[in-house]
Amino acid sequence: MELHYDTIENLHKRLIKKEIKPSDILDSVFKRIEAIDPKVHSYLKLTKERAYEMAKAAEERIIKNDNVTELTGIPLGIKDNMVLKGVETTCAAKMLEGYKPPYTATVLTKLEKAGAVFTGKLNMDEYAFGSSTENSAFGPTKNPWDLQRVPGGSSGGSAACVAAGLCIGSLGSDTGGSIKQPASLCGVTGMKPTYGRVSRFGLIAFGSSLDQIGPITRTAADNAIILKHIAGRDENDATSADIAVPDYSALLKDSVKGKVIGLPKEYFIEGLDPEVKQKIMDAVAVFEKLGAKIEQISLPNTEYAIDVYYVVAPAEVSSNLARFDGVRYGLRDKGAENMIDMYKKSRQKGFGRETKRRIMLGTYVLSSGYYDAYYKKAQKVRTLIKNDFDKAFEKVDIMLTPTSPTTAFKIGEKAADPLTMYLSDIFTIAPNLAGLPGMSVPAGNDSKGLPVGLQILGKWFKEQDIYDAAYTFQKNTDWHTKMPSIY
């Protein structure tokens, strides 16, 4: 039975009708993984045994009709920066090889309660630093649409596995675009919720003021299902918002009639691939045809976003990653002669190049004498960027932009040039600095057959607006149903 490319919505219907069992879906997914994942390398670790136990428990719930949710029995992959008790969690870093956390992230506890089944831990850029998954210490993930190309990053494994039918949905995390950009490059639907919407407890921190967990799926409807189960206030995360979680999937509306959609001119600039631009304008035309009102808008401080991001995020990184010192867990260099030497050698061996680059950047901008010039100033500009959005959202309901300026690039193409790589997130970074929710949905393929992603931005905590727009778009297009022909 081929079930690995089915949607959560459909699988749920079949599960409760008892046409299929959770283990049937798992069989299909694991068969697919065995055949395809050696080529894609989206998983770092499979949790097969545990998955079948979870599927068995889900099946019992379904038989007894005991607290069955839309996720009961649905196989999901987890980005390897979310801790799962007793299961190796590495952040794709050598530093954490073999590290088994003694507790479970809030999102995973919630998914477990909903009856979801975890297939395994997914590849990513080391500590989520990157836009291509090439920075994984355990080898890159390949784009299922073209194995010579990157899947984007840092949640490259999470996007690639959904695109290749290696799970039904997955969790990624997004700091500067790490869900949206790989979703775009892999032709899947990825949501980065409002900062504070989803608990970060158990998410290994990158940029604490930016990090957010979100779902990657093949449809907006599936995405809404996962988000509603993971969102909400968590007593263990002081930055999680105490705002009620709507039933996103039940509330989905197939209409954008009368909605005002903003097109920020700063997102249609030079450097944007003309083919990408064309697909985005085609998508805009779909919305217009469906009765939305299109407005040209401006977010004047957009040009500073990357600079601000590469001050603020590394600053937090330098502090967040200081705990990986070889004292308590993870890699410790055995040849060290004293304490300082142990710190130095362990960190030298445990961290990859990009990780070291960001730690150095962050340490520098927080140093006495530079703090005001960099960190403090960046925070001020961050406020200006947020104010841009605040103002623009007075006039529009959502915004449409390209997710990334290009489609998937070749492995190795940008690896040597961090600045070019950083530009890959140019459209996702500004809204993330503002804490806004945003989604990437497939909007067609370029002449090479590579997917283009449309970014939909909404107001703070108005994920519903984004879901409605994405859902409507997907009701009227079939880009999201196209999957790579990989066998």
Next chain:
Amino acid sequence: MTTAEKYEVVIGLEVHVELSTATKIFCGCKNKFGGEPNTNICPVCLGLPGSLPVVNREVVRRAVKTGLALGCKIAARTKFDRKNYYYPDLPKAYQISQFDMPIAEHGKITIVGKDGSRKEIGITRAHMEEDAGKLVHLTKTGQIADAEESLVDYNRGGVPLIEIVSEPDMRSSEEAYNYLITLKSILKYIDVSDCNMEEGSLRCDANVSVRPWGQKEFGTKVEIKNMNSFNNVRKALDYEIERQVKIAEAGEKIIQETRLWDGGKAKTFSMRGKEGSHDYRYFPEPDLPPFEIEQPFMDEIKKEIPELPVQKMDRFTEKYGLPLYDAGVLTQSIETADFFEEAAAKCNEPKLVSNWMMTELLGRMNEAGTESISKTNITADSLSKMIQLIQKGTISGKIAKTVFDVMFKEGGDPEKIVAEKGLVQISDTGAIEAAVDKIIAANPKAVEDIRGGKPQGMGFLVGQIMKETKGKANPQMVNEILKKKLG
């Protein structure tokens, strides 16, 4: 003028107080001293990857209470910051502390000298932070440098601390000592900490400098650490002042540095130069949003603050007519003060209660090393009853000491003790007359001398009569009757 008198001493103190809350500052672990190493720990206070801090509301409450009791202005809005540095006892490699927006600032407390002179010592700030773990060095020689291995106990990690920084307002080691006694007394009054210096729940670092009288600028300051008792603080300061004066007199430069007090050698030793001073790279803790201290919360806490030691001392001198010194001693702890007031109210003899407490009760407690009156067998009720027995003439002051002895050792009701031990005073005129007659008859020489105008013998005769009555005769009556008989 001696050499030392040519210099003005300037001292500022930094006091760290562990709050005696039930749980730690950022997690639910028990806040408990000692115990098996690494038993009161969890992912949060271990700083495990993915864990997040959540502020313990009780810590904020106690910090506000402390601030108010120290006459500080409480911040309407406050936040936490990260202080970054590497040490194995600091599991996140940063300490969550408060940098530029402490919860309390600009306070002052009054210290009272032995002569009754008063002085205000400014409180620069009081802020909340977390404690670090404890290192145990496995070494044969007792020297850290020779340790083959070091172990870390994180039970103390995350224990809530308040750091109280004074202005450089103290001008002698005596004032510094006085400040500490007063501060400790206030903190115990408001019941935020047990202030046990031996157990490390109160720790003190001192900044000290000297300057020629009249000089406006401060001299180069030296920080002294590792003083584990108030007496040691005084000794260390005296040593350090002498050291600095010698250097200044020799025309040499005092080096800005941190010095450790070695109690055994009674000397301070240089620890590290401050020129390579730490860059802690403070920045706002992104995991804990800034928060407001709301007025109702503050008002509620204000109501809980009792009359503080100095006010109480003043009231004791005025209301009860106690000498300043006695009032000072009796008000050092709220328990002692309450005991005094209760006993004084019961027997209406405040002066006697004070005398008995000062000379007998507190003296015996000191000898026995008893910390609080509640741990002795004496109650306000029993002490006041005993004093009433003296007042009624049932027992003499001298016998009362015997009664008090029994009460202190075994407890019990003074009336019963007096009855059981046959200690009732003889106030029967007949019985006393008989004894007086007997002694007069037995000592013709002394009687002769007194009658001959040498009254010195009176004391001897009274002593003999008291001996005859086994100390139970009412001394006043003995005097009167003897005088009458000798006419």
